[in-house]
Amino acid sequence: MEIAMVCTRVNLLILILSLCSPYKFIQSPMDFGPLNLLPTTTTASSDFGRILFHSPSAVLKPQSPRDISLLLSFLSASSLSKVTVAARGAGHSIHGQAQALDGIVVEMCSLPSEIEFHEGGGGDISYADVSGGAMWIELLEQSLKLGLAPRSWTDYLYLTIGGTLSNAGISGQTFKHGPQISNVLQLEVVTGRGEIVTCSPTKDAELFNAVLGGLGQFGIITRARILLQEAPQKVKWVRAFYDDFDIFTEDQELLVSMPDLVDYVEGFIVLNEQSLRSSSIAFPANMDFNPDFGTNSWPKIYYCIEFAVHDYQHDNTNVEQVVEVISRQMSHIASHLYSVEVSYFDFLNRVRMEEMSLRNSGLWDVHHPWLNMFVPKAGIQDLRDLLMDNISPDNFEGLILIYPLLRDKWGTNTSVVLPESGSDQVMYVVGILRSANPDEGCSHHCLQELLRHHRHVANTAGARIGAKQYLAHHPTPAGWHRHFGRRWELFADRKTRFDPLAILGPGQGIFPKGSDAVYAS
Numbered sequence: 001m002e003i004a005m006v007c008t009r010v011n012l013l014i015l016i017l018s019l020c021s022p023y024k025f026i027q028s029p030m031d032f033g034p035l036n037l038l039p040t041t042t043t044a045s046s047d048f049g050r051i052l053f054h055s056p057s058a059v060l061k062p063q064s065p066r067d068i069s070l071l072l073s074f075l076s077a078s079s080l081s082k083v084t085v086a087a088r089g090a091g092h093s094i095h096g097q098a099q100a101l102d103g104i105v106v107e108m109c110s111l112p113s114e115i116e117f118h119e120g121g122g123g124d125i126s127y128a129d130v131s132g133g134a135m136w137i138e139l140l141e142q143s144l145k146l147g148l149a150p151r152s153w154t155d156y157l158y159l160t161i162g163g164t165l166s167n168a169g170i171s172g173q174t175f176k177h178g179p180q181i182s183n184v185l186q187l188e189v190v191t192g193r194g195e196i197v198t199c200s201p202t203k204d205a206e207l208f209n210a211v212l213g214g215l216g217q218f219g220i221i222t223r224a225r226i227l228l229q230e231a232p233q234k235v236k237w238v239r240a241f242y243d244d245f246d247i248f249t250e251d252q253e254l255l256v257s258m259p260d261l262v263d264y265v266e267g268f269i270v271l272n273e274q275s276l277r278s279s280s281i282a283f284p285a286n287m288d289f290n291p292d293f294g295t296n297s298w299p300k301i302y303y304c305i306e307f308a309v310h311d312y313q314h315d316n317t318n319v320e321q322v323v324e325v326i327s328r329q330m331s332h333i334a335s336h337l338y339s340v341e342v343s344y345f346d347f348l349n350r351v352r353m354e355e356m357s358l359r360n361s362g363l364w365d366v367h368h369p370w371l372n373m374f375v376p377k378a379g380i381q382d383l384r385d386l387l388m389d390n391i392s393p394d395n396f397e398g399l400i401l402i403y404p405l406l407r408d409k410w411g412t413n414t415s416v417v418l419p420e421s422g423s424d425q426v427m428y429v430v431g432i433l434r435s436a437n438p439d440e441g442c443s444h445h446c447l448q449e450l451l452r453h454h455r456h457v458a459n460t461a462g463a464r465i466g467a468k469q470y471l472a473h474h475p476t477p478a479g480w481h482r483h484f485g486r487r488w489e490l491f492a493d494r495k496t497r498f499d500p501l502a503i504l505g506p507g508q509g510i511f512p513k514g515s516d517a518v519y520a521s
Contacts, residue, residue: 035070036061036110043091044105050367051447052096054507056086056103061110065188065196065222068106072220073194075503084506084513087220089160090135094370095473097215098163099507106220108133108160115142117228126228127185132162132221139226140348149231149344151177155266156351162221167471168213168416170405170429172264172308175256178409180226181212181416188223192499196222205413210494213416215472216505217491218498232310235263235347236319238339239306240332241270241289245384248303249404251330253426255307256404261322264308269301269400271393279304279399281357282350285340299393303402305332308347367436367447371454372470375428376421377404379465383430386460390453391432398434405429415491417484419466429470432457480510 038059045055062068075081084103091098099105111133120126126148130139136150137157143149153171154164165187169180177183186200189211197219199208210218242248248267255265270276272293280287283306294300307326311319319341327337358364375383380402387400404426410418421427436442436450461467462482474480484491495502495511502511 035067036063037104044088044107045099047091047093047096047098048368049094049096049370050365051094051369051451052099054096054099054101056100056105058104060104060106062106062108063110063112065111065190068190068220068222069194069196071104071106071194072190072192072503076193076501081501081503082513083503085503086505086507087162087166087216089133089163090158092156092159092163093507094368094471095507097471097473097505097507101506103506108162108220109135111222113138115139117143117146117148119146119148125185128226128228129186130161130224130226132160132165132188132223134161135159136161136164137349137352140345143228144231144345147231148228149348150180150183150226151229152180152183153348154180156355157349158352158355161224161226165212165221165224166214166216170470172266172306172403174409174429175265175404175406176259176263176409178411179416181414182409182411183227184212184224185227186225187211187221189219189221191219192501192504200225206494207498209411209413210415210498212411212414214494215415215508215510217415217508217510218494218504220504230312232344233313234311234319234341235344236309236311236323236339236341237283237306237347238308238323238327238337239283239285239287239304240327240330240338241291241336242303242305242332243291243300245301245303245381247331248305249380249402249428251332252305252402252404254329255305255326256406256426258326261309261326262307263310265305266307266401266403267303267305269387269402270304271299271301271391271396271400274397275399278354282346282353283338283340284342285338287338289336289338293393301388301393305330310344311341362439363435363437366438367442369434369436369447369450369454370471371432371458373430373458373461373467374405374419374470375430375461375467376419376465377424377426377428378421379461379467380428380430382465383428383461383467386457386464387430387432390457396434397437398432401431401433402428415494417468417472417487419468421466430467475509477510477512480508 041059044059045053084100086098086100087106087108088098089108111131113134114131116129118127152173154169155171164180188198190196197204252267255262291302309319309322407425436447481488502513
């Protein structure tokens with residue numbers, strides 16, 4: 001065993017010398033003892049955004065957290081190393097956040113997808129211990145066999161556990177249960193120093209809080225303990241339409257004020273026929289909503305709220321009556337409220353249906369210049385106006401999400417940055433989820449124009465109303481300083497403590513390798 005480890009370290013030194021040299025010579029799989037290290041692959045240099053393509057010099061396919069620990073321990077002990085490492089989950093980043101130019105990409109999906117359940121009884125909580133490389137869809141499928149499920153979700157389930165926990169993990173349940181990072185009991189993390197640490201709110205809490213929402217800067221999540229609850233059998237899924245933005249947001253805030261009745265709340269802008277159709281692929285109900293979108297010079301904009309009520313089918317609750325109680329308090333366009341009953345699994349997996357439709361049309365593997373922001377309640381009308389000034393409704397391809405969250409459902413010690421909002425508990429998430437298909441005329445110049453518009457929206461919203469990017473992208477360290485604001489010093493101190501050589505997360509561009517940005521205050 002000791003001889004194998006010595007050989008592995010010698011070969012890792014050869015790797016580092018190769019990666020630090022202008023003459024890269026990793027052309028085929030290399031023998032690093034227990035490490036499965038391969039030359040770069042196409043997937044390791046791309047992501048869902050299809051905007052940046054940074055090729056690593058090698059790809060690690062770990063079989064255990066120890067493989068990751070061995071690599072990072074060696075890199076952190078080498079004063080010669082300029083090598084960086086990025087953890088890649090399902091590759092759903094937009095701006096190359098999981099890429100490592102000339103570095104090493106760790107393919108987290110190579111870790112065994114181990115899931116162990118603890119079913120609480122007599123008042124004990126239920127939870128699942130899950131590999132950081134497992135996908136949420138896998139956890140859902142396995143937990144439902146026990147009548148259980150996580151409380152908080154993302155809209156799309158084919159993402160890794162470690163990937164979403166490194167950001168936040170939000171969806172329509174967030175107002176009620178908080179983001180996914182608020183529903184984690186324990187983590188196993190490999191730090192930038194190569195240490196394997198089990199941490200929780202009571203054990204190594206600083207690392208636990210740093211990693212949650214930490215953008216992959218402090219450690220790689222290799223295992224997570226996820227809180228579970230009883231899973232409903234069915235879901236009553238409701239949509240209501242509006243032609244007034246103020247009424248739309250007032251009704252959304254009404255819904256999130258009723259967590260005992262409502263289990264999910266989201267909303268979106270209906271800009272054109274395409275946005276109406278694409279958002280309705282998974283909604284299996286006949287909607288006779290035929291709006292007049294006006295003309296190019298006088299466009300008419302509509303809005304849709306969707307909410308859901310869980311149906312456990314074993315108590316005395318009549319879900320139809322619950323929906324009736326809720327809808328009587330709403331002020332949507334008369335006669336334009338639609339509802340349908342679906343299985344809990346189909347509801348949570350609804351975006352998969354849209355994905356398959358887009359794949360069949362050849363519209364999935366295109367550019368996705370997305371922009372997501374957290375917006376203070378006081379600035380949501382200004383943000384809506386800013387969007388309309390920078391978007392042409394007649395040719396917009398995609399979806400614009402707008403829905404409220406509650407600040408008291410978020411922990412205050414994680415690495416996530418939320419906007420300042422005074423005494424307001426309500427804030428909004430806004431997602432511009434647009435597609436740009438080069439086969440339909442969106443060339444490189446077109447894509448760059450879309451990105452420029454989004455940067456203008458993000459910068460203006462940040463300066464004018466205090467919005468903060470979610471799944472953020474800032475092209476310079478100075479931009480990241482502004483993003484974190486008064487929380488920058490804590491973030492930088494955590495980097496110094498857990499990844500002092502700035503090995504991890506180079507694709508974010510927060511701490512350029514070899515700079516003194518780690519130590520900036």
